[in-house]
Amino acid sequence: MKDFTLTIKEYARSQGADLIGVAPIERFSEVPPAHNPISIFPEAKSVLMLGRRILRGALRGMEEGTNLHDYDAYGYTWLEREFIPLLVYRMTQFLEDRGWEAVPLYPYPVEVMPEGIPVATDRPAPNVTVDFNLAAVAAGLGEIGYADLFLSPQYGPRQRFGMIITDADLEADPLFEGTICGQCGQCANDCPLGALAGEKIVGIAGRSFTVARVDYEMCARCKNGALPNTFHPEGHADRLGALCMRTCIHQLEAAGKVKDNFGQPFRKRTPWKRDSLSRVTVQGEPLPQRGCFDAGKSVAGGEKK
Ligand code: SF4
Ligand code: SF4
Known part of the structure; x- marks a missing residue:
């Protein structure tokens, strides 16, 4: 299936995919049936x-604090609800046209309890939800960073995923063996609400990561760019535009840890911050030096463009 896998990947790129990874189903052998x-x-x-x-x-x-809704559209809601589903739909069509069964999935939040009852004693209750961040690790696309969100060597935390489960026995991608997160802790330090505290271990397919425990009740009250979950009102707040993850983007770019980099730094001045009552706590100071890890050690393998 090597040639067919290459053909699929080529078609995916032509349809707008930036990241494509294949996990053999065996890499999910330790995952509970509900997920x-x-x-x-x-x-x-x-x-x-x-x-x-x-x-x-x-x-x-979002970073400047002057326009939040265009991130909501292009970076979140439209990306999750339109751009990625269109890609997944076309890829599913591609597989079905060649006789393979292919099941398209969107990232229904895993923290939402099953909403139905089991249809048989040997089956988990609907809806089974799959952790897309861990699935992306299983597909060799990256790792889970300390902020408990997925990081890729190409974009750091800047991506979202769709998933297709198929009976096509595709050529597996190797697990990502590098390290992207510098464990700098700056995501936790910058959180105005102290929502990243304590640690836990997460993992899949033999890869494990020490990550912060995230207090999502705090994130639900966050006025620093966190947005309500677009798929379910009880799902975790989306943090990818929030201060914690914008800080991570800045940290990884500054350290040369991502391949997709730019002529100008992402963070150009001290980020704005608000407390849980939306009161401004920081504004206008000059950007302090934030060298958290050795910029010379680019384990992502990326060269500055
Ligand atoms: S979303 Fe807000 S409250 Fe949650 S960790 Fe990020 S900055 Fe802190
Ligand atoms: S800010 Fe630092 S510790 Fe937090 S996820 Fe990013 S690289 Fe890791």
Whole structure:
């Protein structure tokens, strides 16, 4: 299936995919049935992860604090609800046209409890939800950073994913063995609400990561760019435009840890901050030096453009 996998990837790129990874279904063997793609499609052989970048420019108004809704559209809601589903739909068509069964999934939040009752004693309750961040790790696309969000060597935290479960036995991608997160802790330090505190271990397919415990009740009250979950009112707030993750973008770019970099730094001045009552706590000071890890050690393998 090597040639067919290459053909699929080429087609995915032509349809706008920035990241494409294949995980053999065996990499999910330790995942509980309530979150395992094989519960949805027992004959599955492969999980295809399709990522599209969050445009760096879509975060500019968020970073400056002067335009929040264009990130909401281009960086979040339209990306999750339109651009990625269109890509996944076309990829599913591509597979079906060649006789393979292919199941398209969107990232329904895993923290939302099953909303139905089991249809048989040997099956988990609907809806089975798959952790797309861990699935992207299983597909070899990157790692889970300390802020408990997915990081790729191409974009750091700036991507979102769609998923297809298929019975096509695609050529697996190797697991990503590098390190992107510098464990600088600046995501936690910059959080005005102290929502990243304590640690836990997460992992899949033999890869494990020490990450911060995230207090999502705090994030739900965050006035620093966190947005309500677009898929379910009880889902976790989206943090990819929030201060914690914009700080991560800045840290990784400054340290040369991402391949997608630019002539000008992402963070140009001290970021604005608000407390849980929306009171401004920081504004207008000069940007302090934030060298958190050795900029010379680019384990992402990226050269500055
Ligand atoms: S979303 Fe807001 S409250 Fe949550 S970790 Fe990020 S900055 Fe802190
Ligand atoms: S800000 Fe630092 S510690 Fe936090 S996820 Fe990014 S690189 Fe890791």
